[in-house]
Amino acid sequence: MSTLETASAPPPQDTTMDHDAHTTPLLDVTGLRKVFAGANRAVEALQEVTFTVSRGELMCLVGPSGCGKTTLLRCVSGLLAPSAGAVTLNGAPVTEPPRGMAVVFQEYGRSLFPWLTAWQNVELPLKEKKVPRDERKRLVTEALDAVGLTDSRNAHPWELSGGMQQRVAIARAVAYEPQVLLMDEPFAAVDAQTRGELEDLVRALWQRLGVTVLFVTHDIDEAVYLGQRVVVLSASPTVVLDDVAITLPGDRDQITTRSLPQFAELRAAIYELVQRAKNGYRPQPDTERPA
Numbered sequence: 001m002s003t004l005e006t007a008s009a010p011p012p013q014d015t016t017m018d019h020d021a022h023t024t025p026l027l028d029v030t031g032l033r034k035v036f037a038g039a040n041r042a043v044e045a046l047q048e049v050t051f052t053v054s055r056g057e058l059m060c061l062v063g064p065s066g067c068g069k070t071t072l073l074r075c076v077s078g079l080l081a082p083s084a085g086a087v088t089l090n091g092a093p094v095t096e097p098p099r100g101m102a103v104v105f106q107e108y109g110r111s112l113f114p115w116l117t118a119w120q121n122v123e124l125p126l127k128e129k130k131v132p133r134d135e136r137k138r139l140v141t142e143a144l145d146a147v148g149l150t151d152s153r154n155a156h157p158w159e160l161s162g163g164m165q166q167r168v169a170i171a172r173a174v175a176y177e178p179q180v181l182l183m184d185e186p187f188a189a190v191d192a193q194t195r196g197e198l199e200d201l202v203r204a205l206w207q208r209l210g211v212t213v214l215f216v217t218h219d220i221d222e223a224v225y226l227g228q229r230v231v232v233l234s235a236s237p238t239v240v241l242d243d244v245a246i247t248l249p250g251d252r253d254q255i256t257t258r259s260l261p262q263f264a265e266l267r268a269a270i271y272e273l274v275q276r277a278k279n280g281y282r283p284q285p286d287t288e289r290p291a
């Protein structure tokens, strides 16, 4: 992993989950390739993507628009079969959506059932998992409480704001007690203030529950604010351009953290990388990564 050089003295790093992180790979993505075969032409979305996520880590993936972030996440979650390469969770190959993973998508409106209440939406996957009734009640209560929606438990999605609907989707994922939480641009459709609140919610849940998080975003600021690591992808056909350690303090807040010189430096360095990726930069085999 690279740590982009910063001019000032490094602050204490985010060691929040370091008791396990960086020691036990939980998710292993090796040589992932995905080619979509169309009637007239084939689209090579992913060329060769390799990375690991350690147990308890919060890792962000960024890359230029259309570089294959969603395709990658769909392959990682077992929703889409790769053309080559492999994904393993805890050493077991992922060939279909595994029990240990939960996914939060950008389109909360489409991922919640409008005829079910917030409570019922969160409970549904637990019923499908055959979790006993009392345990279901405990898990749903705790999850709705964790996202601040206890009072809205009987509301339907259409009675809730966009940010609240996304909180229901997060509660549903958390109640499932996944080993890995995959998030695909989950806050792209909410306003800036709500987005900040939801970012803090994700970090709080991550710290409290110790869940491993793989967070996909096109927003570089968001990736730096949230992550312990940011993996930068090239333009399609996609490879990994860099794997950047986020050397920011573990205690983050929207104002202080984003005002730190280190935040600006990390943001600028990753921004430049993504710009280079947009302009077609790709690592050459056997050459150094960009400084």
Ligand SMILES: Nc1ncnc2c1ncn2[C@@H]1O[C@H](COP(=O)(O)OP(=O)(O)OP(=O)(O)O)[C@@H](O)[C@H]1O
Residues within 6 Å of the ligand: 036, 037, 038, 043, 044, 045, 064, 065, 066, 067, 068, 069, 070, 071, 072, 218, 236
């Ligand atoms: N089902 C499909 N069939 C054919 N091509 C596809 C399919 N899904 C994705 N693609 C192509 O694969 C490439 C990557 O798409 P993908 O949606 O994964 O990118 P993305 O990085 O998530 O995009 P964005 O930044 O816009 O969210 C694009 O060229 C897209 O057109």
